[in-house]
Amino acid sequence: MTLLRSWVDSANSSETPFPLNNLPYGAYIPAGEQTPRCCVAIGDQLFDAAAAEADGLINIDGLLLAAASDWNAMMQHGPDVWAAFRARLTVILSEGSADQATAEKYLHPLAGARLAMPITVAEYTDFYAGRHHATNVGTMFRGAENALPPNWLHIPIGYNGRASSVVVSGTDIRRPWGQLKGPNDDAPRWGPSQRFDIELEMGAIVGQPSNGAITVDQADANIFGYVLLNDWSARDIQAWEYQPLGPFQAKATATSISPWIVSKTALEPFRCDTPAREIELLPHLRDTGPMLYDIPLSVTLNGKTIVQTNYNELYYSAAQQLAHHTTSGCPMRVGDLLGSGTISGPERDNRGSLLELSWGGKEPLETPSGPRSYIEDGDTLALHGAAQGDGYQIGFGDCVGTLLPALDDPFKG
Secondary structure (H helix, E strand, O other): OEOOOEOOHHHHOOOOOOOOOOOOEEEEOOOOOOOOEEEEEEOOEEEEHHHHHHOOOOOOOOOOHHHOOOOHHHHOOOHHHHHHHHHHHHHHHEOOOOOHHHHHHHEEEOOOOOEEOOOOOOOEEEEOOEHHHHHHHHHHHHOHHHOOOOOOOOOOOEEEOOHHHEEEOOOOEEOOEEEEOOOOOOOOEEEEOOOEEOOEEEEEEEOOOEOOOOOHHHHHHHEEEEEEEEEOEEHHHHHHHOOOOOOOHHHOOOEEEOOOEEEHHHHHHHEEOOOOOOOOOOHHHOOOOOOEEOOEEEEEEOOEEEEEEEHHHEOOOHHHHHHHHOOOOOOEOOOOEEEOOOOOOOOHHHOOOHHHHOOOOOOOEOOOOOOEOOOOOOOEEEEEEEEEOEOOEEEOOOEEEEEEOOOOOOOOO
16 A cells, blocks of 8 residues: 545655554543544644544444543444544545645644543453563573463463553653562562663454454454553562462553554555464464554653664553453453553663663663663653655554652651
8 A cells, every 4th residue: 555645735745654654543632621622633634533523523323432531432443434534534634635724723733732642441461472572581491492471472462461550651650659568678668669671562342342262364353453662560569479370569550552443454555474373272372364564663761762672572452451351251341441561672772671781781771871670750752653655654652751769768757
């Protein structure tokens, strides 16, 4: 597919992450108001879809964006409404559209816009589906010969996280307190995390409910779109708490997502296969076609790139993760968020966490801001991602967070 041209001139640049081919879904808060409105990004503008619907420019049977503050209401209507809405937007915003004169009043500059959470997260599950990441972490803690747990090549491993702590890009993150115990400590102590980290992930948003086991193909059809996702992680809290039930408070501080949801339709030209299987999966999890996407990803620390990798490194696709999630009969809801797990590649600069980049703090990463084993107060971390098409790209908007110092001891008398 080549660039689709729009009467919004800035959308026709190969440099914009938001051409007409993309039309990602977001939410913004108009000046002087408090309630977010549904919008889409087009070039350097946002298009107020809620206002356009209220005025009759968009008329999709059953869709009531004007009464919604996020995209959950549209998701629940299903793929036919998703497709009709996207088709109508494309007509309105295409070069030569008869709707241009009417539609121009719904455009607002992206620069300076107050962006809000694009969905209400129903529940949040985070997976551990990147083989390079799992191998690196396992090697650090168990040795190369036992790097992968015995189940890892058979099922996507995950844990249930906190929907309440998912925040939109631009939200500051506060260094957490927790119970810590190092390998040489006689007893645990209470203090601020000293090994605070990021995880470069993608998030899949479930757009249709299910009740009972579904196939990989059904799972793929139920996914509404994708976001960048940063699973902030307190490694020292995690090291003490994770046995035997896995991560808990170490992952509960915050999870940041990009402000824009990129639809599966926009990503369709970039589908690709998962990596070669070392062990054949059981029938209910087997690949039925290309289920991943070729999306270059990167991380910057205080504006300087420290990681470059690709979503195609993931071992299990989001569809496989969702299908596995349902096998016990677990109901899935509109607005459920599935984190992919850290996406790392084979080389050091492909590693999607500081835990890996510094090899557990033993090999500090040299950056223009100074050596880093983990995040320091005041550091700004940003995740970036955009699929590269023929003369265009499909981007997510940056997923940004700045680490603030820990508050005073909340339990000090």
